[in-house]
Amino acid sequence: MSLVSSCSYYPVEMKSFGALKKSVVLIGLPLVLALNACSPRDASVSSVEKPVTLFDGLSINAIDRMVISDRKGRVVLCKKGAEWTVGESVIFPVHMPMLIQFLVQLEQARLGQRMSVSEKDYAYLSLLDPLADNLPEEVNPIKVELFSESANQTNRFILGAFDIPDDEKSVMFAGEKGSARRFVRLMNGRDAVYLSSDPLYYAVPSSNMWIIRKFFPTNGVKEIKGTSGGNEKWSIRRKSAFGKLELSGLPEGYTLTPAQVAVFNNLFGSGSFAGIVPQGREAEFMQEEKRRELEVVSFDGRIHKAEIGRLIEPVDYRDPAEKLQEGIISFAPVETGEKKEAYVVRIRAAAPTVNEADLALIKLFEDRAIIIEGRDVSPLLELFETAENQTDKIQRESNE
Secondary structure (H helix, E strand, C coil): CCCCCCEEEECCCCCCCCHHHEEEECCEEEEECCCCCCCCCCHCCCCCCCCCCCCCCCCHCCCCCEEEECEEEEEEEEEEEEEECCCCCCEEECCCHHHHHHHHHHHHHCCCEEEECHHCCCCCCCCCCCCCCCCCCCCCCEEEEEEEEEEEEEEEEEEEEEEEECCCCHHHEEEHHHCCEEEECCCCCCEEEECCCCCCCCCCCCHHHHHCCCCCCCCCEEEEEEEEEEEEEEEECCCCCCCCCECCCCCCCCCCCCCHHHHHHHHCCCEEEEECCCCCCHHCCCCCCCEEEEEEEEECCCCEEEEEEEEEECCCCCCCCHHHHHHCCCCCCCCCCCCCCEEEEEEEEEEECCCCHHHHHHHHCCCCEEEHHHHCCCHHHHHHHHHHHHHHHHHHHHHH
């Protein structure tokens, strides 16, 4: 049985569908499609068409909003003046190198062969709308929507399966995806399906790729203090980058666990946070009870002060549907089963001497609350209870 019925395509390159039999690979799915009962149009009656772009009649500079979606979630990119931001409820500057690469790919993309494909075959070519109900599990298309308020125009298309060439030399030289063409379904008015040699790899429907993640610039952690109401409860410090860790406020002979040492060495440093909550709405996400304060001093004199509280349930920052409804920019993968412990963090920074790039990062995250996984901070938060127990013990002994 033919997977693609009544198949014919418009010329740019006349290649029989028999040659495509072993070349169509779905994104994320090592599935080979056999395309049968298809033959090219008669070349004698064909004429070379002008290459089709993804947004005919629309200037790339006129685009002011882009939405990239798949079955798991979406990312919204908005342009205001000369600035691009990620999110709608949460406005956050976009990572410009990623954006520039994507815009260049959009502008340069050309659609080659036009194909006639029946709707019943969209699933096999991963061309179904990812926002549609009852999407088959094995299908993972990516939908891109381009909006221009000034031009009053909207362009929508779906990026589907890859067509891997039969030419072994091409595959060996550029790799499968580097040499592949991609099925693209235009959704502007009447549907049209093309094979494009521009696969648009930067169309990534994940906020993780569009955000600056290094929000905690530091030249090595020199000291971390656990404070409450401005009063120091415990501290870990060292005199040099590889110096011995010195403890205070903790029981005599106390030894830090490997997890506590790891968090001390790289607290927030890798940018491993799970999301950003809407500005001005931190109280909706951070519990009042048992909030903790950390003061982080780096070797270059910078001081970061972090207020930390548990994430209020039932907000599930891992649920794509709920995170969009709540307005959270989420970077955490969706997981099933028991929810993981998470915290909300607000950071203030004092940087007496800092370069311009780091100063921009500091300003970027001031007055914002982020969500972090428990594993990235809870080992240090455990020291508060240890220090409090030590204080209680000393108090009891002094009263005896």
